[in-house]
Amino acid sequence: MSAEPDNFHHVRDFPSFELPLGLKIDLPVVFGLQITKFMVLQLVAAAFVLFVFRGVASRVRKGEPVRGRFWNFWEALALFIRDEVVRPTIGEADHGHGDPGHDSHAHSAASYGGHSADKYLPFIWSCFFYVLICNLLGALPFLGSATGNINVTAALAVTAMGATFVYGSQVMGVFGFFGNLIPDTGVGGFGGFALGCLMFVIELLGFVIKHSILALRLFGNIMGGHTALGVMLAFIGQAVKQGPALWSVITLGSIAGQIGIGMLELLVAVLQAYVFSFLATIFIAGSIHKH
Numbered sequence: 170m171s172a173e174p175d176n177f178h179h180v181r182d183f184p185s186f187e188l189p190l191g192l193k194i195d196l197p198v199v200f201g202l203q204i205t206k207f208m209v210l211q212l213v214a215a216a217f218v219l220f221v222f223r224g225v226a227s228r229v230r231k232g233e234p235v236r237g238r239f240w241n242f243w244e245a246l247a248l249f250i251r252d253e254v255v256r257p258t259i260g261e262a263d264h265g266h267g268d269p270g271h272d273s274h275a276h277s278a279a280s281y282g283g284h285s286a287d288k289y290l291p292f293i294w295s296c297f298f299y300v301l302i303c304n305l306l307g308a309l310p311f312l313g314s315a316t317g318n319i320n321v322t323a324a325l326a327v328t329a330m331g332a333t334f335v336y337g338s339q340v341m342g343v344f345g346f347f348g349n350l351i352p353d354t355g356v357g358g359f360g361g362f363a364l365g366c367l368m369f370v371i372e373l374l375g376f377v378i379k380h381s382i383l384a385l386r387l388f389g390n391i392m393g394g395h396t397a398l399g400v401m402l403a404f405i406g407q408a409v410k411q412g413p414a415l416w417s418v419i420t421l422g423s424i425a426g427q428i429g430i431g432m433l434e435l436l437v438a439v440l441q442a443y444v445f446s447f448l449a450t451i452f453i454a455g456s457i458h459k460h
Contacts, residue, residue: 207315214302214315218295222247247294254447255293259286259454289453292332297446300325304391304438308431316441317391319384326384329449330377337456346456350376383448390441394434401426 196204221243228235235244261284300316307314315321337346350372351365401423408419 206313207318207321210306210312210315211303211321214299214306217302218298222294222298243298246298250294250297250446251287251290254443255290255450256284256286258447258450259289259457261285289336289450293446293450293453296325296329296449297442300387300445301439301442304442305435307391307395308435308438314391314395314438316387317395319388322384322388325387325445326380329383329445329452330380332449333376333380333452333456336453340457341459347373349456349459379448379452383445387441387445390437394430394437397430398427398434401430 196206196209198204225235225240225244225247228240235241303316303321304314306312307317316325334346337349341349347369351369404423405416405420408416411419
């Protein structure tokens, strides 16, 4: 039997669910692909988000105020992301750049309540609530945080990078999107051209690196919290051989630390979902506005 603390199961993917009393649910292989615990948890997160916001949307569609603490809680979070993150960060659409994409961009704003930034709300909302639920699932016994796996966070970062490119290309055009990466150097002639090419390469690398940081930041924070919990839990097992007196002191201290870090983990779960969606919003804003 592995000596690895049980808490590390929150950040490791398995082809089965470990349950109390030695029970284990083996996950099937579908079309040659092994289904894992994190795959199932991601589907759970997606299904929960779909359930919640179809419920909220159906109530809003009827023209009635959303009632009930459960529904009001999720509506308040959604409005916070809209009013405090997306609209202030992205702002209104640019005009007057001579790009036909701007006209269609402004036209689409009318279908989103008159604010052009609302066009990007579905994606940012999806990022925030999906990451949030994936993070919070790790607080439940015998489950885990899919966002504690670098493969999951990398896929999320690639999705955010793709959205930034697509939204930027819709407004600026494909060539305009890449041209927008080149800052005005103020240098003319061949020297200006060479400097512009160098700046383009640097900015393009920066574009990729910035989105890579999205994956590493989310992974590191979720992985780090669960690792700290696992290490503190391991102290109890290590202290067994040191006698009952020392074992009792270490056990009480470890349990107290677990409770404190567990509460902090809830804050981190919300904070990292906010940071991911906020940075994704900043990247989109940079891609649709002329520099």
